[in-house]
Amino acid sequence: MLMLSLQAVQNVTEDDDLSYYQVAGIHGYPYVPWQEDPGFVPANPNRGYCTHSSAIFTTWHRPYLVLLEQLLCDKARSIAEEFQGSDAGRWQAAAEEVRIPYWDWSSTTTQSRIPAVVKQASISVTAPSGQATIANPLFSYKFQSPQLAESGFGTQTVRGSSDDELNSSYESRKQATLNLFTDSAYNQFSNDLESIHNTVHVQVGGDMVFVPRSAFDPIFFLHHANVDRLTAMYQATHPGLTLTPRTRSPTFALGGAGPDDLSTPLYPFRHPDRRQWTSNDVSAAESIFTYGYSYPDVPQGLSTQERQSFTTQKVNELYAPQAASPALARFFTGDGSGIPETPTARLEWSANVQVRSSEAVGSHRIRFMLGNAQSDADVAGVAAIFANPNTPLSTPNDLINASIPLTPALVRQNVGLSPDETVPVLRDQLNWVVERRTEDGTGFRPAELKSLVVSVVSNEADYPADRSQLPTKGAPVTYYEPTAGKVGGLQSGEAPTVGVKTANVNGTSPASTRMKKLRL
Incomplete structure (x- = not known):
């Protein structure tokens, strides 16, 4: 169901603001406003909305993932309605469980290698019409506009020869991941996590290497789901610890004036009542439950103290x-x-x-x-x-x-x-x-x-x-x-x-x- 729903999101025409192209474009290229109010003027027209070298690096990417996850769930529900017969109910239930999976690049299972399912150009799925082989939507995104190919993007996203490159630094990365949880200040944790994150981007290669283009590669969202997971784990093991003000790193929507803090708007993301998201919305581990997901390492249904103990044991x-x-x-x-x-x-x-x-x-x-x-x-x-x-x-x-x-x-x-x-x-x-x-x-x-x-x-x-x-x-x-x-x-x-x-x-x-x- 994940493959079918991601394929459906990628097939939405690129002029739709809920297309994969435009959602991926929030991060960087093509440097255009996304669902902004009339009269919006970019603070920095040659940057994306994404936040890097910033106190709000971890918190900005959480609603970004939630946005794509909402689109996946909507498509999954529509696809599930097309299934007929005795299995229809099972597919409808599966649609409610569609979430962005995470790639733990520090696990002993993958040892930093890219999961096999992400490297397959095509994949077999069960569609409403029966068994089918489709282009794997986790492998690449195919651009619909020929103008992008002329501007250097190519016809689809690409990666480098990544596995040996990633595996070469696995042991060091695993230790660095553990070290995150010894950080006693949230800003230090965020900086150290961003450092690990940067290395994964550069080692995956291809479009992931370039800030303006990286989010078009579907592996970007698996990568950032793990960044979000580690953030939730840190929040669970350090309850009450939040980011502190830091000099702002300008973005498409944010100018250089003022520091980034808990109240800085996380442009362009808004709540249903049009309020801007801020880091106050996502600074506790429990916030992920509000937005419809959890991680095996950060379970729902526990007290703050119980979750702190449980997640700490998982870290170790x-x-x-x-x-x-x-x-x-x-x-x-x-x-x-x-x-x-x-x-x-x-x-x-x-x-x-x-x-x-x-x-x-x-x-x-x-x-x-x-x-x-x-x-x-x-x-x-x-x-x-x-x-x-x-x-x-x-x-x-x-x-x-x-x-x-x-x-x-x-x-x-x-x-x-x-x-x-x-x-x-x-x-x-x-x-x-x-x-x-x-x-x-x-x-x-x-x-x-x-x-x-x-x-x-x-x-x-x-x-x-x-x-x-x-x-x-x-x-x-x-x-x-x-x-x-x-x-x-x-x-x-x-x-x-x-x-x-x-x-x-x-x-x-x-x-x-x-x-x-x-x-x-």
């Missing part, structure tokens, strides 16, 4: 490192009684990235490797800049920050996690390569980012044996040795990231039910 179950074998247990410390059955603490190592988005024309990736490895299998982690293809993404929030976990790569190479063992290895083997996506989004070419600063930090992380408690991380400690003398690396004597301690001279740190969405 899905993303926390395990110490089930002696080979892995050596990287953790326990209670002194031998190999711990569950991890309790270890030193986490990361490469912190700072770069100015205004320097980047087009989307870039920064690949971190241990040694001179050239294959995807030996990548330690990836950071990315998700940008416009022809002009720099200049915003008041110009400085992009990302933290790339290195611990999984160190463990994979059997490197101990104490500073005495880790620092020399990172000094001798850590390197990074900056590359820009090609104009068609399917390849990479060497690039340079002069504003790039890479630093290496460690955090003392505690993983409670009680899985109803979230992991915690201590203050970061910066080490100069791994980056000194390397292009783009933090050099000895330079100021580390604000709030980060520096290592002692010997290299050691100081003492210290609605319908549930389905996973693809």
Whole structure:
């Protein structure tokens, strides 16, 4: 039923404001008003409505998903009415359950690979007329207007050769996903989640690489359903924590005046009474139930405290490192009684990235490797800049920050996690390569980012044996040795990231039910 309803939405003529083309176009191209009041004047006519590098990044995308989900449900109900016979009731019930599925790119099941059903050009479905093979609406969107092909869009959306690229940074991405839940401020969580989100966009390739075109690829909505899911999980595990005002990043509808806060309108989305959506509408985990859906990790029918405990256990179950074998247990410390059955603490190592988005024309990736490895299998982690293809993404929030976990790569190479063992290895083997996506989004070419600063930090992380408690991380400690003398690396004597301690001279740190969405 999902395939039939998505196909029906994609078949709506592109001049209809409820067509797939126009809904996808809200995010960026073609830079036109969507259901605005008469007299509306764009604040920035060469940008989309989407919010990036913004306090409202996570909250804006929630009503965006709700909009498409409403259209899918409406089409599903209409299609269900066409089924006849004894199964008609079953199809009508199925229509009520149609939701956008999420792609968990940090799960052990996919290990960041694109789900198989999304990669099939055609797919078999049960239609009202019987069994049929149709063009898979999750595989691509076919543009109806020939003018788009002439403007560089092509006749349909495309992707790069993504699976090996995505899988190469799976372990680092999984650790980064867990780290989201150690953030004690919502804005930091949002920034860190957007960083992971950016890397997935750039690694999927094709149209997903370009901000103005990315939402036309159907995988965009599966990707953002997972962003929304992780947001709901964070809201459930941190009840009452909401975004705080931050300098505005201008959009099609929002000018540069004033900060973005809980009351900033989430243009162009409106309630039935024409009130603008704001982040106040979507700042609690329970808000998703209001709009007709839930996630397996954020169930309805529980108290706030019960949901907090349930979701926390899911976070640990899905993303926390395990110490089930002696080979892995050596990287953790326990209670002194031998190999711990569950991890309790270890030193986490990361490469912190700072770069100015205004320097980047087009989307870039920064690949971190241990040694001179050239294959995807030996990548330690990836950071990315998700940008416009022809002009720099200049915003008041110009400085992009990302933290790339290195611990999984160190463990994979059997490197101990104490500073005495880790620092020399990172000094001798850590390197990074900056590359820009090609104009068609399917390849990479060497690039340079002069504003790039890479630093290496460690955090003392505690993983409670009680899985109803979230992991915690201590203050970061910066080490100069791994980056000194390397292009783009933090050099000895330079100021580390604000709030980060520096290592002692010997290299050691100081003492210290609605319908549930389905996973693809």
